[in-house]
Amino acid sequence: MKKEVLLSANQPELGSALRKAASMTSADVAFEVRNAKLQGRGGAGFPAGVKWVLAGGASGAQKYVVCNADEGEPGTFKDRILIEKYADRLLEGMAIAGYAIGADTGLIYLRAEYPYLVPVIEEAASRLRQAGLLGRGIMGGKFSFDVEIRKGAGAYVCGEETALLESMEGRRGEPRNKPPYPVNSGFRGCPTIINNVETFIAVPHIILNGADWFLALGEGGDSGTKLFSISGDVERPGVYELAMGSKIGDLLDLAGAVDVQAVQVGGASGKTIPGSDRDRVLSFRDLPPGGSVIVFDGSRDMLGVLENFMEFFVHESCGQCTPCREGNSRLLDAVHAIRAGSLSGREALAPYLDLAETMKQGSKCGFGQTSSNCFVDIVNRFVLKADGQGGN
Amino acid sequence: MSGRPVSQIIEEGAARYGRNQEAVLRILTDVDRELGSVSEEAMAAIAKCCRVSSAEVQSVATFYSFISTKPRGRHLVRLCRTISCSMKGSAGILAALEKDLGIAAGQTTPDGRITLETTSCIGLCDQSPAMLVDDTPHSRLTPETACEIVRGLK
Ligand SMILES: Cc1cc2nc3c(=O)[nH]c(=O)nc-3n(C[C@H](O)[C@H](O)[C@H](O)COP(=O)(O)O)c2cc1C
Ligand code: SF4
Ligand code: FES
Numbered sequence: 306m307k308k309e310v311l312l313s314a315n316q317p318e319l320g321s322a323l324r325k326a327a328s329m330t331s332a333d334v335a336f337e338v339r340n341a342k343l344q345g346r347g348g349a350g351f352p353a354g355v356k357w358v359l360a361g362g363a364s365g366a367q368k369y370v371v372c373n374a375d376e377g378e379p380g381t382f383k384d385r386i387l388i389e390k391y392a393d394r395l396l397e398g399m400a401i402a403g404y405a406i407g408a409d410t411g412l413i414y415l416r417a418e419y420p421y422l423v424p425v426i427e428e429a430a431s432r433l434r435q436a437g438l439l440g441r442g443i444m445g446g447k448f449s450f451d452v453e454i455r456k457g458a459g460a461y462v463c464g465e466e467t468a469l470l471e472s473m474e475g476r477r478g479e480p481r482n483k484p485p486y487p488v489n490s491g492f493r494g495c496p497t498i499i500n501n502v503e504t505f506i507a508v509p510h511i512i513l514n515g516a517d518w519f520l521a522l523g524e525g526g527d528s529g530t531k532l533f534s535i536s537g538d539v540e541r542p543g544v545y546e547l548a549m550g551s552k553i554g555d556l557l558d559l560a561g562a563v564d565v566q567a568v569q570v571g572g573a574s575g576k577t578i579p580g581s582d583r584d585r586v587l588s589f590r591d592l593p594p595g596g597s598v599i600v601f602d603g604s605r606d607m608l609g610v611l612e613n614f615m616e617f618f619v620h621e622s623c624g625q626c627t628p629c630r631e632g633n634s635r636l637l638d639a640v641h642a643i644r645a646g647s648l649s650g651r652e653a654l655a656p657y658l659d660l661a662e663t664m665k666q667g668s669k670c671g672f673g674q675t676s677s678n679c680f681v682d683i684v685n686r687f688v689l690k691a692d693g694q695g696g697n
Numbered sequence: 698m699s700g701r702p703v704s705q706i707i708e709e710g711a712a713r714y715g716r717n718q719e720a721v722l723r724i725l726t727d728v729d730r731e732l733g734s735v736s737e738e739a740m741a742a743i744a745k746c747c748r749v750s751s752a753e754v755q756s757v758a759t760f761y762s763f764i765s766t767k768p769r770g771r772h773l774v775r776l777c778r779t780i781s782c783s784m785k786g787s788a789g790i791l792a793a794l795e796k797d798l799g800i801a802a803g804q805t806t807p808d809g810r811i812t813l814e815t816t817s818c819i820g821l822c823d824q825s826p827a828m829l830v831d832d833t834p835h836s837r838l839t840p841e842t843a844c845e846i847v848r849g850l851k
Contacts, residue, residue: 379779379818417726417763418819420832458726459763461817475721475747477760536781536822543823573780599781599822613780617817623760 306555308522308548310530311387311394311506319393320438322509326401327446334405335361338508340516342528344549347373347464347501348571348595349671353508356498359488360406363496368408370399370450371473371492371499374415374422375457375464378572379617380597383532383544384502388422391506392429396452398505400439401512403450406498411452414469417459426454461621465670466499468623479625480670503532503596524550527588535560538602547587549594554583556598564603567687572597573614574675577682607687611679612640618676629673632664636680643688651689658684703739706731711746721747725758733769733812740766762816769812770805772850775829776843778815781822786839790826791815793840794847811850 326334339354360368372395376384388395399411415422430452433439441449455473457463463472467481470492491497507529511519520528527550536542540561547556557565557580565580570592578585578592580600587594601610615637624630639657642648661677668674710727714720724743728735735743735758744751758764776794778787791802794813798806805812821827824836828843835846 376820377818380781380822381818382820382822385820416820417761418816418829421834455723456726457763458722458761459816460761472722473719475717475719475723475757477757479760534822536825537784542781542825597822601784605784610780613778613783617779621817 306524306548306551307545307559308530309546310510310522311391311503311532312544312546316391316394317509317513319397319433320436320444322512323397323400323404323438324444326404326512327444327448331361331405331407332358334401334512337516338405338511341511341519342516343504343507343511343519344528344589345501346503346507346531346596348378348593350589350593353500353504356488356500357402357405359486360496360498363489365496367410367493367495368406369492369495369497370402370406370408370411371469371497372399372411372413372502372505373464373466373469373499374413374419374502375469376416376419376502376596377461377464378574378595378597379614380536380569380572380599381534381595382536383534383596385419385422386544387502387506387532388419388425392422392426393433394506394509395502396426396429396433396439398508399452400433400443400450401508402498402500402505404448406496408498409449409451411450412473412492413452413454414457414463414473415454416457416464420456423454423456460623461617462623462670462672465672468670469499470497477623479623480672482669522548524548525586525588525590526550527590531587531594532596533587533594533598534596535598535600537600538562538565538605539600550586550588550590552583553578553585553587553592553598556587557583557600560600562600562602565600566603566605567601567607567610567683569597569599569601569679571595572599573617574672574678577679577686579686607683608640608644611683611688612637612644614679615640618672622672622676626667626669626673628664628667629669629676632660632668632673633676635660636677640680649692654684654689701731703728703732703736704742707739707742707746716747718747718749718753721749721754721757722761725754725761725764729764733771733773734765734767736766736768768805770809772811773814773829773831774811774847775814775816775819776802777817777819777821777825777827779818779822781818782826785825787826790828790838790840790843793844797844797847811847
């Protein structure tokens with residue numbers, strides 16, 4: 306169901322959430338976010354409040370709040386629209402996070418493809434500074450917090466949180482081993498929380514209205530609302546805000562999708578389902594919603610779609626580990642062979658489906674662990690199906 | 698592009714960001730944005746300034762697709778080739794631009810005016826097909842509008 310909170314025309318007064326947070330203890334702010342069951346909006350869905358509680362409790366005089374504005378997942382543009390309209394709320398959310406974990410510095414890692422958002426963020430930051438909501442001694446109290454922008458340089462993998470940290474430290478954006486987790490050892494080795502743009506923007510609403518209110522917004526046990534960027538074969542592409550736990554069919558209708566052959570939820574590394582599965586749920590329980598929903602109508606050649614995704618993964622893999630580096634190339638070769646007619650049928654494709662599984666199990670980071678999803682889904686549901694050999 | 702010497706850009710960056718590993722990517726980005734690419738000499742100078750090896754600077758520079766170690770033109774056209782744009786005809790736009798400019802993707806016009814590149818999703822998929830020209834996004838392109846925009850670049 307459509308439900309507008311983050312995108313609502315009636316926004317709370319800027320600074321009111323930060324003021325309320327500052328009247329609470331730091332720990333209570335983190336607990337409120339944890340009790341709201343705010344799941345990270347960048348794709349992985351880890352509970353934000355749990356991260357905040359851990360980082361708040363971690364030892365270290367210097368801590369950091371990092372906003373992941375790398376938004377590189379194909380088909381995702383909700384963070385761009387959020388920053389264009391609500392950069393001030395993002396900064397307020399980050400300041401609340403700083404208060405909760407005891408950090409005085411926030412960094413926004415902004416993808417290089419959004420250079421035109423730099424002045425938007427800077428302008429919002431100076432407005433907050435003038436209003437005493439950023440800077441030294443916020444609202445006349447003891448809490449200080451300010452933000453700076455760090456620009457990416459065109460690498461999708463830098464959206465992965467530890468690659469992002471490497472990049473901010475001036476190195477190649479190659480993911481780190483975990484543990485240690487950033488909440489203990491993140492930017493410059495200090496306790497760090499990393500959250501998506503949308504996650505931070507939800508926070509002022511949670512602080513003002515309370516965890517129970519946020520819990521009640523969701524459907525079927527989920528909490529809050531979620532933004533979706535929808536593109537492809539729809540009449541009204543754009544960003545829509547729905548209750549978390551809504552049915553995919555509701556979103557398809559809002560955007561005006563007809564003759565839907567397939568829908569991909571969660572970007573290239575997400576799940577690809579047949580258009581007839583309208584009751585599937587946009588939730589970490591079913592179709593993990595990063596932000597991207599791409600619709601393919603009956604005229605689309607799904608093998609061509611798969612080829613485009615695999616080219617993306619081959620190009621964007623950081624190359625650090627073998628299953629991902631080699632695996633994605635071999636899956637792209639397989640797509641070419643299917644196209645040429647030299648590879649067909651379940652038996653011949655089985656080794657590639659096995660390879661996809663090996664990549665899932667053996668890759669170092671979320672990139673290689675999910676990049677074969679579209680191969681498995683599209684081959685099983687669309688390629689073999691067309692052969693009359695379909696799986697489910 | 699400015700006519701500032703690379704040493705000045707590096708020094709200014711070092712004064713702002715420090716002289717350490719963390720400054721490497723930031724200075725590389727500044728040099729690339731101002732001069733269109735980062736030369737061997739610039740990388741050596743950055744290495745010296747940030748107290749890391751030249752090999753390290755090289756390895757950082759080559760990791761990121763927005764940093765080029767090859768000279769580029771005065772304007773950089775980056776056309777998105779990812780799925781939503783591809784579904785709305787980015788291949789036809791690329792063909793039109795290549796024909797109009799007389800170069801292939803990845804090349805620079807002989808007069809040094811334009812470098813044409815393709816790129817992964819630039820987050821404008823609600824307005825596909827889309828491209829970035831330097832820092833400016835252009836969307837809902839047709840082969841005609843794309844060529845017109847590019848012809849207008851000085
Ligand atoms: C390959 C890859 C790319 C990612 N890209 C992004 C991204 O662009 N933006 C984002 O917020 N999270 C991205 N993530 C998820 C981050 O690693 C991390 O989970 C997230 O920033 C945490 O914030 P959240 O919990 O608020 O979502 C990516 C993960 C992987 C594996
Ligand atoms: S899985 Fe891929 S992106 Fe992640 S570390 Fe390995 S090679 Fe790099
Ligand atoms: S697919 Fe082209 S901008 Fe996203």
